[in-house]
Amino acid sequence: MIGKRLLFIVVLQTLILFAMIGIKQWTLNTGKPILLETQVIDPQSLFSGDYLNLRYAINAIPSKKLADDEPVNTHDILYVVLKKGDPYWEAVALYHKKPEIADDEVVIKGEVTNRTFDKDTFYLKYGIENYFIPEGEGKKLELPNSNDKLSIGVVVDRFGNAGIRAVLVNGKERYVETLFGRGQSPTPTGNNT
Amino acid sequence: MKDETFIQRLKKELPIWTHKGWVKKENQQHILNYVTHKTVPETNTLTFTFAWMGVILLSAGIITFFAANWGGINKITKLSILFGSLWLAYGLSYFFFHKRKFLEFDLKAAHLFLFLGLILFGANIWLIAQIYHIDAHYPNGVLIWSLAALVTAYLMRSPPALITSILLATLWTAMETFDFLRSVHWSFLALWILFLYPCIQWQWRISLHIALLSLLLWSFFIIGLYVVDLFVVQVYFLGALSVFLLGRILINYPLTHLIASTVQRYSAFAATFALFIPTFPLNITKERGLFFDIVPSAGYLNTLMAILLCVGLMIWLRKQPKPSFNRIAFILGLGLFCFLCLLMFINLILGSHIENHKGMIALGYNLIFFTGLGWIIYIGYHSHERFLINLGFVFFALAILARYFDTFWTLFNRSFFFITGGLLFTVGSYYFEKHRRKLTESIEEEDIK
Structure with missing residues (x-):
């Protein structure tokens, strides 16, 4: 009896952990790739190495892009329609409910974290604001050469969930995420989704 | 031995x-002869102290291993270590549960590895979140960990697992309250209720105390958020008083006897603490009150409902076959309660003009508070409950100290303030302690008789 109970606990906990990996990986495998403009803010060293604290252009969206009349409160979930630009994807509209979109658009789900005092701008987070990298790499990416440009390859699944697929420097992939490895590209592929 | x-x-x-x-x-x-000549088996206390230290060191070791080698380990190895250590801990737990050759030792070892498994599960949540860059609503991670510990506590009848679950749930509600909601986190209560069953059914006293402490802390979060609004503090007091009355009723029932005596102690503390707050002439401003969106009509309604709840419980308490208070204590308590309700409604009516009346309101609350402390000591003495006597004396000393600072801080020269205060409290503490001891000792003597 104790054995069965213990087995149930082990299976349950293992499934929870597998689910965490599975859901993220499903997003990465089935999602639509997009490229986002970003800045690295204050990379900090955790016990596991460095992580990039990323700030995207789509983290701050003018409130005039809100396409419905419902009021926006902190912690509301909003759907942001992104349209392919050159080369970065840009926010074109905000909705409380997931809208229908054109082929060259994608909908990303974000949580309202704040808004400016005059309510002109909403701040949203998408769950792609942190990226863990090998220890010592954080400072290099925070302070790239003056001509270097950092961008993030993101994928968005059909439910609006997002995941980081790759970190790009000058349009070349520096890190690429896979299920069982992080490809640190010694010879960048030049893929700029 | x-x-x-x-x-x-x-x-x-x-x-x-x-x-x-x-x-x-x-x-x-x-x-006495039997006990003196009987040798009891070794309890392995020292062994298990070292074993628990070992578990903590092992957990720390696993985390620091990752700290030193995180960048150099590929995902497969990371995942193998994370899942392998989890399964190994539970495997060892099963081994000791199954073996039980040296009963007590093996049972303790089994629970020890069960606890290690839980710690590793929590660590794995955060480490997998890092490996796969999962940046979600982070209190959910703590909630999942707490729920897993709760399931473990229920299935394996493990008090350490339940304590882990309670502590994690407290962390979860603190994160949700202060990092996200900035208002009362009611969901915590739904989880908290689940902690009660094992505490009552299997009589886990330490777990019960920790669960009640957790609830007390959660309720203090409400005061922390709304302390600027006396209406909420009033309702909080009435809520704590209701729980205290319920505790005194439930003590008469065999099923709830164990929990009731503990519950009424914590609720007595919470109620006394809540009533202590409005004894200070707080600097309340309308703007600060409005920040938390407290609607005055809700203040009336909630206060009225809480009063009705208390009255209902008082009637139920009086109908108990074994009266919890003697007649004098009940009448005195009822008088105090009526006076307090009156003061509460005066406070509500004054509402936004409270700035002008804060001194008078505080004076009224001080009168009630000091009389209430006398009442607590009285019922503690008559019902032979030392906790209530101690509670009364501790808050009496605190209130005197607070009033001394309130009154004389600006009036006296600083050195004179401290000299007088020092003398007053040295003599006062001796006097109070003497009387407190006298009361508790007389209870012990009566118990012997």
């Missing part, structure tokens, strides 16, 4: 038990 502490205590207790008629006088010596 002989348990000398137990023998010494037994020597003290036996005459009392004989006096009460529980033990015959001629059997006293037989009991």
Whole structure:
């Protein structure tokens, strides 16, 4: 009896952990790739190495892009329609409910974290604001050469969930995420989704 | 090994038990002889102290291993270590549960590895979140961990797992309250209710205390958020008073007897603490009150409902076959309660003009508070509950200290303030302690009689 109970606990906990990996990986495998403009803010060293604290252009969206009349409160979930630009994807509209979109658009789900005092701008987070990298790499990416440009390859699944697929420097992939490895590209592929 | 502490205590207790008629006088010596010559098995306390330290060190070791080598390890290895250590801990737990050759030792070892498994599960949540860059609503991670510990506590009847679950749930509600909601986190109560069953059913006293402490802390979060609004503090007091009254009712029922006596202690503390707050002439401004969106009509309604709840419980309490208070205590308590309700409604009516009346309101609350402390000591003495007596004396001393600072800080020269305060409190503490001891000792004597 104790054995069965213990087995149930082990299976349950293992499934929870597998689910965490599975859901993220499903997003990465089935999602639509997009490229986002970003800045690295204050990379900090955790016990596991460095992580990039990323700030995207789509983290701050003018409130005039809100396409419905419902009021926006902190912690509301909003759907942001992104349209392919050159080369970065840009926010074109905000909705409380997931809208229908054109082929060259994608909908990303974000949580309202704040808004400016005059309510002109909403701040949203998408769950792609942190990226863990090998220890010592954080400072290099925070302070790239003056001509270097950092961008993030993101994928968005059909439910609006997002995941980081790759970190790009000058349009070349520096890190690429896979299920069982992080490809640190010694010879960048030049893929700029 | 002989348990000398137990023998010494037994020597003290036996005459009392004989006096009460529980033990015959001629059997006293037989009991003492039996206990003195009986050797009890080793309890392995030292072994398990080291074992628990070992578990903590092992957990720390696993985390620091990752700290030093995180960048150099590929995902497969990371995942193998994370899942392998989890399964190994539970495997060892099963081994000791199954073996139980040296019963007590193996059972403790089994629970130890069960606890290690839980710690590793929590660590794995965060580490997998890092490996796969999962940046979600982070209190959910703590909630999942807490729920997993709760399931473990239920299935394996493990008190350490339940304590882990309670502590994590407290962390979860603190994160949700202060990092996200900035208002009352009611969902915590739904989870908290689940902690009660094992505490009552399997009589886990330590877990019960921790669960009640957790609830107390959660309720203090409400005061922390709304302390600027006296309406909420008033309703909080009435809520705590309701729980105290409920505790005194439930103590008469065998199923809830164990939990009721503990519940009423914590609720008595919460109620006294809540009533202590409005004794200060707080600097409340309308703007600060409005920040938390408290609607005055809700203040009236909630206060009225809480008063009605208290009255209902008082009626139920009076109908109990074994009265919890004597007649005088009940009438005195009722009088105090009526006076307090009146003060609460005056406070509500004054509402936004409270700035002009804060001194008078505080004065009224001070009158009630000090009389209430006298009432607590009185019922503590008559119902032989030392906790209530101690509670009364502690808050009495705190209130005197607070009023001394309120009143004389600006009036006296600083050195004179401290000299007078020092003398007052040295003499006062001696006087209070003498009376407190006198009361508690007289209770003990009456118990012996």
